[in-house]
Structure formats: C-alpha cells, structure tokens
Amino acid sequence: MALLQLHHVQRVFNQHSTNPVMALKDISFTVENGEFVAIMGESGAGKSTLLNIIATLDQATGGQAVLNGQDLGQLSKDEAAKYRREHLGFVFQHFNLLDSLSNRDNIYLPLVLAKTPVKLMDDRLTPLAARLRIDSIVDRFPSEVSGGQQQRIAIARALITNPDLLLADEPTGALDSNTSNEILTLFDDVNQNGQTIIMVTHSAAAASHAKRTLFIKDGRIYHELYRGDLSAKEYQEQINQTMMTLTNGGE
Ligand SMILES: Nc1ncnc2c1ncn2[C@@H]1O[C@H](COP(=O)(O)OP(=O)(O)O)[C@@H](O)[C@H]1O
Numbered sequence: 001m002a003l004l005q006l007h008h009v010q011r012v013f014n015q016h017s018t019n020p021v022m023a024l025k026d027i028s029f030t031v032e033n034g035e036f037v038a039i040m041g042e043s044g045a046g047k048s049t050l051l052n053i054i055a056t057l058d059q060a061t062g063g064q065a066v067l068n069g070q071d072l073g074q075l076s077k078d079e080a081a082k083y084r085r086e087h088l089g090f091v092f093q094h095f096n097l098l099d100s101l102s103n104r105d106n107i108y109l110p111l112v113l114a115k116t117p118v119k120l121m122d123d124r125l126t127p128l129a130a131r132l133r134i135d136s137i138v139d140r141f142p143s144e145v146s147g148g149q150q151q152r153i154a155i156a157r158a159l160i161t162n163p164d165l166l167l168a169d170e171p172t173g174a175l176d177s178n179t180s181n182e183i184l185t186l187f188d189d190v191n192q193n194g195q196t197i198i199m200v201t202h203s204a205a206a207a208s209h210a211k212r213t214l215f216i217k218d219g220r221i222y223h224e225l226y227r228g229d230l231s232a233k234e235y236q237e238q239i240n241q242t243m244m245t246l247t248n249g250g251e
C-alpha cells in the first residue's frame, strides 16, 4: 500500500467570500514508502498549502489526503496534533529551535511531549547523533552553533520519533551553498536508511537530490520528473529546463 495518496485535493481559501482563492485546484499523486520527492513551483503556486495539508496543519476543501491508511480530513484538531507527533517529522527553513533549551533538549522535545523515559531518549539519540555528526554539539545551545549545525539538530528532532514521513519546507533556504550541500547529502543518507522524505524547494540543486520532482503550477501538477539513471548534474539540468518552461509557458 502507498504511504501517501492524494486524490483530487483542492484547497480554496475564503471559500464563502466574494474573493475565494483557489490555492490548490486538483492535485493527485502517490508516494510510496522509501521515496524522496521534491516539490517545486513558483512563489504562490501552492507548495506550502500542499505541504500543510499533508502535515495535518490544514485541511483540503475537496478531495482526499490519505496517509498510512488514515484519511487526514477525518481527524479532529486534537487527533491531528497527536497524529503529527506520532507519525510526522518537520524541518523548516529557519530551523525553529528553542533558544532557551540545549540542542539535546530541543531534540528530545517531541519525546518529552510523549512522556518518554530519559533512558530511552538517550538510547535513541546515540545512533542518530553519530549518523548526523552532532555528537560534539548536543550539549551546547542553538545560539552557540552554526546554521548548518542548527539544521542538523532540527533534523535530529524530526527523526527521533521515527516518523513515517519527513516533511521539509525549504530546508536549505537559509544556508550557504556548501552548507546546503552538506544538509542535502544528509537527506540522501537519511533516505537511503529507508526514511520517506517530501521536500519543498526553490532550488534545482536541492531538488536534484530527490528521486522524483513534482512541479506545481496554478494549483495543479504541471509535470513530474524521475531521476532514473541520470547523473545529478543531468537531472538538475532537466529540472532547470522544466522550471524555465513552467515560468515562461504563459497561461
Ligand atoms: N491562509 C490563507 N488565506 C488566503 N490565501 C492564502 C492563504 N494561504 C495561502 N494563500 C494563497 O494561496 C496561494 C498559494 O500559497 P502558498 O501555498 O503559500 O504558495 P507557495 O508556498 O507555493 O509560495 C497564494 O495565492 C496565497 O496567497
């Protein structure tokens, strides 16, 4: 069974006003377990709206989003909050770490909310910290480490609950290109370890790390590219060309 299925998802904002905004018109796609999917599109195309629906932070006004057999539109607010904690991990452009907590306590936060014993949290962190290369910085505070290191801490926080799905909205948007590459290589590793990832990005270089890229335009899927046997460079070139066609393609 597919991990995520979107069936004709629609999202209209201000539906009953004189000025409704059709952010998503008709979006259908499937994500299998273990995939790494990038979502691209111009500003205002509906990328964040789509991610928010998958994240249970927003609900579709039409169609269906089904994650692991659960129809996300059927969850109450409280159920959605629980579902998010237990099944989803999030990585944001601006890291969203709490400055008053150590890096370790930031990472433990979702487990603390789930009342996990300290020993178990420590046991989970040990292999993750090695994989993310953050051992030496977990007992510092976010303000004491670099942006790239803060994003690694945020990735650890997202992964410590073993989520079904890792959602990232512009995870390299605030990083320089070298640090972005490090973080994207880390996403590659995390995906190779079996973690499913959906990443929204403006950057063709970032999207070229995904095995598949979905392009959104005017609330619909405009095109889809698979990396297949292409080199990262060739794939990035195709992504760039598709973005140019999408941008210049008129209405
Ligand atoms: N809460 C909201 N109320 C009204 N319009 C919204 C709201 N959120 C997003 N929109 C509109 O929906 C469209 C898609 O926005 P968004 O998903 O943020 O695009 P992207 O992330 O691709 O830049 C835009 O026209 C935006 O103005």
Ligand SMILES: [Mg+2]
Pocket (backbone or CB within 6 Å): 047, 048, 049
């Ligand atoms: Mg956005």
